[in-house]
Each structure stands twice: as structure tokens, then as C-alpha cells.
Amino acid sequence: MVETPKLIENIRENVIDVDSEDQIEKLVKDAINQNMDIVKVIDALSSGLDTVGNLYESKEYFLSELLISGDRAKKGIDLLKPFIAKEQDRFLGKIIFGSVKGDIHDIGKTIISAFLIGAGFVVYDLGVEVTADQFISAIQEHDADILAMSTLLTSCLEEMREVIKKLEEKGLRNKVKVIVGGRPVSKEFADEIGADAFAFYPQEAIQACKKLIQKK
Ligand code: B12
DSSP states (O other): OOOHHHHHHHHHHHHHOTTSOOOHHHHHHHHHHTTOOHHHHHHHHHHHHHHHHHHHHTTSSOHHHHHHHHHHHHHHHHHHHHHHOOOOSSOSOEEEEEEBTTOOOOHHHHHHHHHHHHHTOEEEEOOSSBOHHHHHHHHHHHTOSEEEEEOOOGGGHHHHHHHHHHHHHTTOTTTSEEEEESTTOOHHHHHHTTOSEEOOSHHHHHHHHHHHHHHO
């Protein structure tokens, strides 16, 4: 059996080295079997993607490599999900989650949503490229407490503002709290568009959503 720090490094490397054999499922299963800290495994996957992002930026990697790495990281996270989630019979609140219209990135959203489920929220994940109307229908259908929106694309930031505007138009803004996140999103931007919270790390997102529920 591979020892813990080596296994973590192998997971990270397997996300980065797209020419190597895809061993992500085997490696993540090994980590699970060793009762490894789930947060450390997620960090290894995220840190691998971060390096890949830098390689893409410096033009050493192309879109095809991004796709392979993204796919590997996602498979790893999917395997971890059941270990993050706890029993949901006593839930804290209902959250509608999605990547905004125009954006197909969903790894960060998947991580945060898994952690929120683990913390005791019910999360309705609408997937990617979610339009304002789809967010609104889901909020009404599920009588949601929180709307969580994600984007990784600078070009999609304005879509978050649009969704909040539509919530106001529909008279829903006082009913639902809004949290936003994703790489180009900042606290300043969240304030500017009138969101209630911003978070980057999973633990921050959990704390922020707990606070939002208390404020309701
Ligand atoms: C993997 C990846 C892809 C994969 C996505 C696979 C998938 N299923 O998601 C693929 C190959 C499909 C892809 C496509 C594209 N990509 Co891309 N991609 C990446 C990459 C390498 C990693 C993204 C990622 O998953 N990171 C790991 C996660 C864990 O981090 P995260 O999303 O930031 O999430 C964290 C926080 O932000 C937070 N969070 C996220 N969402 C939310 C929401 C809430 C509510 C909260 C509280 C928190 C939160 O939680 C996470 C944990 O802390 C990044 C580079 C990078 N370093 O980020 C580029 C990157 C995001 N992509 C980029 C681009 C340009 C594209 C394309 C437009 C490329 C193209 N020319 O077609 C397309 C997008 C097409 C579209 N319409 O969306 C650019 C964006 C530039 C910009 N500023 O707009 C980046 C930054 C690469 C670069 N350096 O140029 N990409």
C-alpha cells in the first residue's frame, strides 16, 4: 500500500500529467480505504487543477489537456461525495445551486455543494449554464432559502447581477438569500451586485450559509 503523503502527491500528479494512465479512481479509492482526511484529497485534486490552469495560461497546455484534467478531478470528487454527505433528516435549509448561463465549469460548484450537503443543507444542483428563469422556477418550486451561483468566467460575472435583478423584479429578493462564488468573484463584486455573501473555501461557504439562514 502507498503511504499517505505519497498517495496525495500521486493524486495531484495524476490530475496534472494528462499523458499518464488515468488512475484517479483507483488512487482516490485507495485514499478512501485508508480513511484519509477527505479535505486533503479534495485539496490534492484542486491543487492539481490549479497547476493545470497555470500551464494553460502559459500556453504549455491546451484545451484538450484542460478537459482531461477536469474530467479526472471530477471523477475523483464524485467518488468522495458520499463520504462528505451525512444524513439529511434534519436539514438546515434549502439551497438552489448552479453555474450561471454561459458557463460550463462545475468542479468548484460540485465541491461546495457536496460540503453544504455534508453540513446538513438540502442542495438542488441545477447543473451548468443555468438561466435566470431556471433559477427562479427552482426557487419557487422548492421554496428555497438560499440561491448559490458559481462562475469561473469573467465574461459571465454580469449574469450574476442579472439574476439578482430578476429576483427583485419577481418580488423574490426578500425571500431568498444570495451567495456567489467562483474564481473571478470577489467580496467587492458580491457587494456591488447586491449579493448577501461571498465565499471561496468550502468551510467559509458553510459558515456563510449558516449565517444567511439565521438572518432570515
Ligand atoms: C478545468 C477547467 C476547464 C474544464 C471544466 C471542466 C468542468 N467540468 O468544470 C473545461 C475544459 C471544460 C474548461 C472550459 C473552458 N475554460 Co476553463 N478552466 C479550467 C481550470 C483549469 C480549472 C477550473 C477548476 O475546476 N478549478 C478548481 C475549482 C475547485 O476551483 P473553483 O472553480 O475556483 O472553485 C473554488 C472556489 O472558487 C469556490 N466556488 C466555486 N463556485 C462557487 C460558488 C459559490 C456559491 C461559492 C460560495 C464558492 C464557489 O469553491 C471552490 C473551492 O474553493 C481553470 C483554471 C483555474 N486555475 O481555475 C480554467 C479557466 C477557468 N477556464 C478558462 C477558460 C477561458 C475556459 C474556456 C472559455 C476555454 C475555451 N476557449 O473554450 C472554456 C469555457 C467554456 C464555457 N462556456 O464555460 C479561464 C477563464 C478566464 C477568465 N477569467 O474568464 C481559466 C481561468 C483558465 C485560464 N487561466 O485562462 N475549463
